[in-house]
Amino acid sequence: MDAQPSPSPPALSSRFEENRARLNALARRMLGSAAEADDAVQETWMRLNRSGAEGVENLGGWLTRVTARICLDLLRARGAHPETSLEEDAGPGPVSPETSDAELLLADSMGPALVLVLDLLPPAERVAFVLHDLFAVPFEEIATILERTPEAARQLASRARRRLQNRDAHSPEALRVQRRGIVDAFLKASREGDFEALLAVLHPGAVLRADAIAVQIAEERARFGAPLVAPEVRGARAVAEAFKGRAGGALRVLIDGLPGAVWAPGGKIRSAFLFQVEGGNITGIDMVMEPARLGALRVEFLD
Numbered sequence: 001m002d003a004q005p006s007p008s009p010p011a012l013s014s015r016f017e018e019n020r021a022r023l024n025a026l027a028r029r030m031l032g033s034a035a036e037a038d039d040a041v042q043e044t045w046m047r048l049n050r051s052g053a054e055g056v057e058n059l060g061g062w063l064t065r066v067t068a069r070i071c072l073d074l075l076r077a078r079g080a081h082p083e084t085s086l087e088e089d090a091g092p093g094p095v096s097p098e099t100s101d102a103e104l105l106l107a108d109s110m111g112p113a114l115v116l117v118l119d120l121l122p123p124a125e126r127v128a129f130v131l132h133d134l135f136a137v138p139f140e141e142i143a144t145i146l147e148r149t150p151e152a153a154r155q156l157a158s159r160a161r162r163r164l165q166n167r168d169a170h171s172p173e174a175l176r177v178q179r180r181g182i183v184d185a186f187l188k189a190s191r192e193g194d195f196e197a198l199l200a201v202l203h204p205g206a207v208l209r210a211d212a213i214a215v216q217i218a219e220e221r222a223r224f225g226a227p228l229v230a231p232e233v234r235g236a237r238a239v240a241e242a243f244k245g246r247a248g249g250a251l252r253v254l255i256d257g258l259p260g261a262v263w264a265p266g267g268k269i270r271s272a273f274l275f276q277v278e279g280g281n282i283t284g285i286d287m288v289m290e291p292a293r294l295g296a297l298r299v300e301f302l303d
Helices: 009-031 034-051 059-078 101-108 112-118 123-134 139-146 150-166 172-192 195-201 212-224 236-243 291-296
Strands: 202-210 232-234 251-255 258-263 271-278 281-288 299-301
Touching: 009 034, 009 059, 009 123, 034 059, 059 123, 059 139, 112 123, 123 139, 123 150, 139 150, 172 195, 172 251, 172 258, 172 271, 172 281, 195 202, 195 236, 202 212, 202 236, 232 236, 251 271
Parallel strands: 202 281
Antiparallel strands: 202 232, 251 258, 251 299, 258 271, 271 281
C-alpha cells in the first residue's frame, strides 16, 4: 500500500481549526489570560505549520501536548511560583487514584473563580490539574509534558486538587460553585442513565416532590407510555430510578440564583426542577409545572 501523502497547507490548517476551540479553552484555563491563550495557540499552529503532520497518528493529542508545554513555559517564566519537590510538600491525606465525575464537573463549572484560585498553584501542579481534571488527559501523557513519572504527575494533580478544595471551602462563592457542580453531575448522570452516579450525588433520604399539574400531566401521558409521577418519592434509589435516562431535554439554569433545570420546548418554560443541596448531596428536588409558580421564578439560562 502506498504511503499517504502529507496534508497540503490548506488541509493542515483545516485540521488545526477543528482543534482550535479546545486548545484555546485549555490554554485559558492554564494561563488565566485570553490574550496569552491566543498567543499560545498561535504558537502551537506555527510549530505545526513548520513541522507538518507527517508521522503524527493522533493530531489532537499532539496539539494538546505542544500547547501544554508552551503554557508551562509561560507559567514558569512568570517566576512568581517557585516549584517545590514532591518530597518537600507531599501534603496531607492519601493520593486519590482518580477523580469522580462530580469532581470534574465541579472543577469545570468554576469558571473565573477557578482561574483565580489556579493562580495560586505552582506551574507543574496547575498544568497537571488542568490537563487531567478538566481535559481528561492520561497521566502517562502529562508525565511526558512535565518530564516527570506518571506517579509524580498523579501526585501533582492530587496536591492541586487538595489546595483547591481546602481554599475558602465554606465561602458563599465556594458553596455556590459546589452546588452547581453537584447539580451538573446529577443532570449528566440522568442523561446518561448512570444509576450509580445518580446515587453518588443524592442524599440517602432525598425527596422528589411534584406539584398537582405535574402529576396530572404525567397521568394523561401515561397512555402513550410516559412514566407516572407521584406527588412525593422518598429515598435515593427511588429518586434515582425516577430520573434515570430522563433529563435529555433539561436545560441548566439558575432559578432565583440557585442551580436548577428547566424543560423549555420552543423556548417556553413548561417545567422547572428546583434542587436543595446540603452537605455535598442533593436532599430534595421540586418539580414545578403550575403556571403561576413558574411565572414567579427568576430563571437565568446557562445552556
